[in-house]
Amino acid sequence: MFEEQDALFLYINANVDTQQQSKEGILKEVLKLIQESSSVTFDRHEVYRSVKEREEISTTGFGEGFAIPHGKSSDLNKPLVAVMKLAYGVDWEAMDEEEVNTVILLIVPEENGEAQHLKLLSKLSYNLMDDEIQKAIREAQTDKALHSTVQAMFTEL
Amino acid sequence: MKIVAVTACATGVAHTFMAKRAIEDAAKKRGHEVKVETQGATGIENTLTRKELEEADILILATDIKLARSERFENIKKVTIPVATAIKNANGVIKKIEEKLA
Numbered sequence: 049m050f051e052e053q054d055a056l057f058l059y060i061n062a063n064v065d066t067q068q069q070s071k072e073g074i075l076k077e078v079l080k081l082i083q084e085s086s087s088v089t090f091d092r093h094e095v096y097r098s099v100k101e102r103e104e105i106s107t108t109g110f111g112e113g114f115a116i117p118h119g120k121s122s123d124l125n126k127p128l129v130a131v132m133k134l135a136y137g138v139d140w141e142a143m144d145e146e147e148v149n150t151v152i153l154l155i156v157p158e159e160n161g162e163a164q165h166l167k168l169l170s171k172l173s174y175n176l177m178d179d180e181i182q183k184a185i186r187e188a189q190t191d192k193a194l195h196s197t198v199q200a201m202f203t204e205l
Numbered sequence: 206m207k208i209v210a211v212t213a214c215a216t217g218v219a220h221t222f223m224a225k226r227a228i229e230d231a232a233k234k235r236g237h238e239v240k241v242e243t244q245g246a247t248g249i250e251n252t253l254t255r256k257e258l259e260e261a262d263i264l265i266l267a268t269d270i271k272l273a274r275s276e277r278f279e280n281i282k283k284v285t286i287p288v289a290t291a292i293k294n295a296n297g298v299i300k301k302i303e304e305k306l307a
Contacts, residue, residue: 106216111292116219143289166218166247173219177226177292 049191050085056168056202057088059130062194066134071148074138075099075117078151082130090123095155109142112182113149116172118165122158127168129154131198133188150185152176168202175201206237206306208299209253210265213244213272214288221245224267224291231295235303244273253277263302267291 050059059082068074079092098119102108108117121128130153137147152172156165175181181201188194210228214220225241232239242253255277258264264283266272267290286298 108219110219110223143292163247166245170218170222170243170245170247174222174226177223177230 049195050082050087052087056126057086057124057128058195058198059085059128059132060191060195060198061130061132062188062191064132064134069136069138071103071115071138071140072100074134074151075153078130078132078153081132082128082153086128088124088128090121090128090155094123095119095121099153107141107143109140109144109146109148110173110176111142111144111146113137113146113186114152114176114182115140115142115148115150116152116154116169116176118154118156118169120158120161120165121155124155124157127154127156127161127164129168129198129202131185131194133185133194171202206262206303207260208232208237208239208263208265208302209257209261210239210241210267210291211244211253211272211278212241212288212291213268213270215269218245218247220269220288220292224288224295227292227295228265228267228299231299234296235299237299244268249273262306265291265298265302 066077068077083092099117109115132151134149137149140148184197212221212224221243225243228241229239243250264281266285267288269288
């Protein structure tokens with residue numbers, strides 16, 4: 049599901065249907081999925097390059113099966129948060145060496161996006177450390193269930 | 206105990222806040238008072254006051270970089286650990302501190 053909110057765009061997919069087995073493959077594919085169901089248009093290749101650049105500095109593998117890749121888009125006027133659960137785990141060079149099966153991708157506007165970006169990322173990394181939130185995301189089987197958990201994580205923005 | 210901490214990471218902001226949460230949760234779970242200052246890409250947030258630093262039993266510096274305004278931390282009983290250690294094992298760090306200070 050894709051929805052536009054006051055502060056951000058939200059894309060939720062509790063069952064990503066993909067055969068991709070690498071981090072790069074997953075990133076490319078989910079960007080395509082997001083774009084296809086999105087009400088805003090953005091250049092997904094630009095976003096991919098920016099996300100990839102960030103991954104090369106250091107992994108965004110969060111641990112506990114989560115990854116929080118992030119990048120920029122010059123087409124967006126507010127951040128896009130995409131929360132996606134994969135059927136299989138993918139290697140993300142995470143700190144705890146666990147495979148990743150939940151990808152939380154942040155795409156922020158290229159222009160004046162820095163402050164928003166840091167705020168989103170700090171909120172996300174803080175809240176995602178919560179065992180209860182991790183559990184709720186892990187147990188969410190539907191977009192609807194996943195949506196309410198994600199919403200709670202970003203509410204105070 | 207009264208625990209104060211500062212978290213800071215090299216690449217930006219995520220690890221700083223992951224470490225903050227890990228220290229807060231571990232300290233509270235073990236029955237301590239805790240306040241954590243962050244020095245991320247957004248600057249200093251939740252700044253520790255002089256009074257809080259003076260009253261603290263221990264200061265945890267969880268950092269991979271040189272901290273800003275570090276003169277505040279002189280002459281205070283402290284432990285310095287990598288950010289990753291705080292994220293992975295804050296509970297163990299605090300347990301060790303309890304043993305040392307007991």
